[in-house]
Each structure stands twice: as structure tokens, then as C-alpha cells.
Amino acid sequence: MPVRVLTPTDALAYRLLTSSAFGGSVDPDDPAASAPLSPGQTALGIDSAALPGGAEGVLAAAARIRHDEISLGGGRVRCGGIAGLAVHPAHRGDGLFAELLAAVLARCDEESLPVSMLYPSNPEIYRRHGYQVVARVETLEVPLVDLQRLRCVPGRRTVPVTAASMPRVRALYEELTAGDNAMLRRHGPLFPDGLPGHGWEAVLLVGADGLDRGYASWTRRGGDGPGLEVHEVLGRDREDLRALLRVIGSWSTVTESVRLRVRTEDPVLDVLPGGGARPAGGTVPIVMMRVVDTAALLEARQAPAGLSGALRLEVTDDTVPAGTCRAAGLFDVHVADGRVRAVPVPGSGTTSAESSAGPSAAHSPEATAGTVLLDVHAASLLLAGGRSLADARRTGLRAEADAPAEALLDALLAGPRPSVLDAF
Structure with missing residues (x-):
């Protein structure tokens, strides 16, 4: 199913799709309905006509990626805010959601957006693709x-x-x-x-x-x-x-x-x-985040004053096809002089044997405090800041570590728990 970047000529089709999914009405004869989408974002979609029984001029699925920036550990990092992701009723149940979301994450990686954020009404479908609840409004x-x-x-x-x-x-x-x-x-x-x-x-x-x-x-x-x-x-x-x-x-x-x-x-x-x-009464909005590029996300933050050391970090991710983004991998993480460096280890594809053997089997360099092994959900929770590896384990996420490496990573990621006041 080909996913493509939407153009200004797709604006009306996109608004018709999202109004059907989220409510509201669109008058196709109103010039505003065909106006280009707001700047500062990339829209992706799948044409209905490309699918069996599809129709011309209709989007089977689409989403917007906002080019946002968030504060993180005293620094700031670019963030792909996902909004308006919808699948046409005629094409639901055909795997378009997974196909589109994988393309969204790949596009975030391509556009140097190391983390993604969204506000889901149904968090479980996004969790299947690596997103993790990090905050509530x-x-x-x-x-x-x-x-x-x-x-x-x-x-x-x-x-x-x-x-x-x-x-x-x-x-x-x-x-x-x-x-x-x-x-x-x-x-x-x-x-x-x-x-x-x-x-x-x-x-x-x-x-x-x-x-x-x-x-x-x-x-x-x-x-x-x-x-x-x-x-x-x-x-x-x-x-x-x-x-x-x-x-x-x-x-x-x-x-x-x-x-x-x-x-x-x-x-x-x-x-x-x-x-x-x-x-206050009513539904409490949930904020979910997902690592897109682990090394870039780590390097965007500042290290606490006086903190120094090194560890080897392994992140596993079986929620999206391999190569979709750069969340998974093996990284040598160095902390010194207020800076963080995260260097991918060449040729370090994680095997199932390494993943199941635990942190001590990752063969960390002698100069490091040891190894930390996280699944993508634990990585998304922890790298957003303000949580410890023990918090991740209590949540049922995979967060294994040698004790010195755990202490170093906890100290690096300490800070207020994530907060988001804006919605999109």
C-alpha cells in the first residue's frame, strides 16, 4: 500500500476524512475547505484508488506530522507531533493503520525528529507500535x-x-x-x-x-x-x-x-x-511518546553538573518493521562535562540470544559502568525524563541493568516528570 506525501490539492480530501473520523462537517463548496493545510507539518496519506474497490479523489488513510520542539533535560529536541490520523470506514481492518503509522515514524526519522508525541483516544492501538504513556494532562x-x-x-x-x-x-x-x-x-x-x-x-x-x-x-x-x-x-x-x-x-x-x-x-x-x-470531571487526556532515534534523543539533553561515566545501552524494538527508525540498537553512552554522547556500535544487530541472556551478556567495554537493556516502551518512558528503571519495571516494561549502569542512567535522566499543556 503506497504511502505518499500529501499536497495542497489533497486538503479537501483530508478534511473530509478527518471530519468523518473525529466529527464536524465540511462543505466541499466552501473555498476554506480546500485551503492548504497549516504550515510547519507534513501530511502523509494512502489513496483509496490504490486499493481494491477504492475510489478516486478519496483518501483511505492519512495523518499529519507536526514539526514541534520540546524541552528535555535542560535542552530541547525536535518532536514529531502526530495529529489527525484517520482511516476511512470503507478501508478499516485492512492493515492501513499499521502501514501508515510505520510510514509516519520513518518520515519522522527522515526529517530528524528523534521523538514522537500524540494524544490518543485509544492508547492500546498506538502502544502496539511502540508508543508509551508518559504523562496525563x-x-x-x-x-x-x-x-x-x-x-x-x-x-x-x-x-x-x-x-x-x-x-x-x-x-x-x-x-x-x-x-x-x-x-x-x-x-x-x-x-x-x-x-x-x-x-x-x-x-x-x-x-x-x-x-x-x-x-x-x-x-x-x-x-x-x-x-x-x-x-x-x-x-x-x-x-x-x-x-x-x-x-x-x-x-x-x-x-x-x-x-x-x-x-x-x-x-x-x-x-x-x-x-x-x-x-475535574471528564476524561483525563493521555500523552504518549515514542523514541524514533535513541542516540539523537540522548544527545539532545544536558547532563547534570558533575555527572560523568559511560554505559552500554541496548534498545530492542519488535513493534515496527526493522529499519523503520533508529530506536533499536546498541549504543555506547558517554556522560561528561554537561554533555551526552551516544555512539551506535557498528554491526551490533541484536539477536534473540543476546536479548534473552540479560544485560551481562552484552559484552560491555571495560571502561563502562555496565549495560542497560530496554525494550522500546521502557526507552520511551525513561528517555522522556523523570522516571527510573525501577519505575519502568514496576510498569511491567523490560528494563534490565548492571547496578552501576542503572545508577548512572537514573542520574542522567532524573528531573521532573513529563508535562504537556498544549494539545493538537
Whole structure:
């Protein structure tokens, strides 16, 4: 089944396919329906006409690869964000999903996107192809009576965010989330300049010295339930967060509670007063990631200060055809001077005997701390940061290691657990 890159002339067929899969309607006579897809992404598809009984001008399956960038271990790495993957009802059950997803991963590798991310409604079908759950997008419902207790924080003032001050908000986001794992870097063209629109509002928090100290953003909702969707509350310290939460509490005259979106290890969780916050109702969105290029993903991160050593890493991957991407293999990993080098071992195709023999059978060089053996799911979980090999084993993933090598890799990958606030 030939998978090809879609062109602007395929835009209408793609929108018709995704509206059928995910809901909505498309008017073929509306010029907007045939407008080119947004820049900053690659779309792949399979023509229905290439399949038995197929039709001309119809896509049997298609998906978009966003060219995103995420923070990782103090560095940043390019990421293939997978969106709008759909298979036409007439062609489901014919293996097109697996064929298309393998092509998507191969394209990510070709376009130097060492990791892939997606938000699945059915995680199991993606797990079969090597994706692993690494985070959940958590939202709390917070009663405003709790926030009313917050006192004014001296030396700080809030100002409205306008188109002119929006670059200051973006700069704060970049700075205050740089140490997180998996947070998207909000760069164009996928994140256009200017105000987000659709009711989005925000305030900047400014110190007495004129330094921007944080911001809070929200959308005012109508109808029943929490009347305010708070997207982000970011600040330099606890007092900044307290000052911004006090602004959110000022809505107490018009609504009883707010929905507050938080990161996995969000500092705001330790600042919320009272004990009334609870998980918001509804489905909790799942974030899955997959290693595409193990060496490039390791080298994108910074090593903790003072950490040095070497280990041999073996990653096995039986979820996609061999050669689809560069996740699997044997790598010599060197950590020194704040940098990570991951060198593929030439001619090191993993055999079934080596894989079943355990880490000590991998014949590590004498200078290393030993060997670590991961399946692709464990590699995807661990290389996203903030988890240990013991965490992977508790999840039922294959993560075997010589003790010194395990300690070194755990120290290298330590940090906050992955968080993602953006969706696509």
C-alpha cells in the first residue's frame, strides 16, 4: 500500500476524512475547505484508488506530522507531533493503520525528529507500535472560596496582556518551563505570533523593579459548571504564584469554582490554599511518546553538573518493521562535562540470544559502568525524563541493568516528570 506525501490539492480530501473520523462537517463548496493545510507539518496519506474497490479523489488513510520542539533535560529536541490520523470506514481492518503509522515514524526519522508525541483516544492501538504513556494532562476544579483567603503580595502588580505585551508572556513561558520535560516550545509557524484569541485573556505579574515575574491565562466560559478555564499560572517563586492565584480568586463574585490546568509536578500545587481542590470531571487526556532515534534523543539533553561515566545501552524494538527508525540498537553512552554522547556500535544487530541472556551478556567495554537493556516502551518512558528503571519495571516494561549502569542512567535522566499543556 503506497504511502505518499500529501499536497495542497489533497486538503479537501483530508478534511473530509478527518471530519468523518473525529466529527464536524465540511462543505466541499466552501473555498476554506480546500485551503492548504497549516504550515510547519507534513501530511502523509494512502489513496483509496490504490486499493481494491477504492475510489478516486478519496483518501483511505492519512495523518499529519507536526514539526514541534520540546524541552528535555535542560535542552530541547525536535518532536514529531502526530495529529489527525484517520482511516476511512470503507478501508478499516485492512492493515492501513499499521502501514501508515510505520510510514509516519520513518518520515519522522527522515526529517530528524528523534521523538514522537500524540494524544490518543485509544492508547492500546498506538502502544502496539511502540508508543508509551508518559504523562496525563491534569485539570483541577478549585473552589474560589479557597483563593479568597490569599492576602495581597507586596512589591508586585498585575497588568493586562495585550498584543504589544504578548512577547513578554512568550518569553516568560520559555524561561519558566525550560527545565521541564516534554513541554512544547511555542514557536511559529505552529504557534503564530499575537494573542491566541477565542476568548483567551491573561495578566502579567511585574515586580517593583520592573522585572516580569509571571503570568496567568484563562478563558471565561458561560453556562453551568466552573465559569473560568485557567490555562496556566506560571511564576518565578511561591509569592508570585500566590499573587496570581489571588487574581483568579477575584472571580468569586460571579462563579463558585474554576478549572485549573496544572503540570505533573506543578509548583502551584504546593501554593493552593485550603483542601478543596479536586480532579475535574471528564476524561483525563493521555500523552504518549515514542523514541524514533535513541542516540539523537540522548544527545539532545544536558547532563547534570558533575555527572560523568559511560554505559552500554541496548534498545530492542519488535513493534515496527526493522529499519523503520533508529530506536533499536546498541549504543555506547558517554556522560561528561554537561554533555551526552551516544555512539551506535557498528554491526551490533541484536539477536534473540543476546536479548534473552540479560544485560551481562552484552559484552560491555571495560571502561563502562555496565549495560542497560530496554525494550522500546521502557526507552520511551525513561528517555522522556523523570522516571527510573525501577519505575519502568514496576510498569511491567523490560528494563534490565548492571547496578552501576542503572545508577548512572537514573542520574542522567532524573528531573521532573513529563508535562504537556498544549494539545493538537
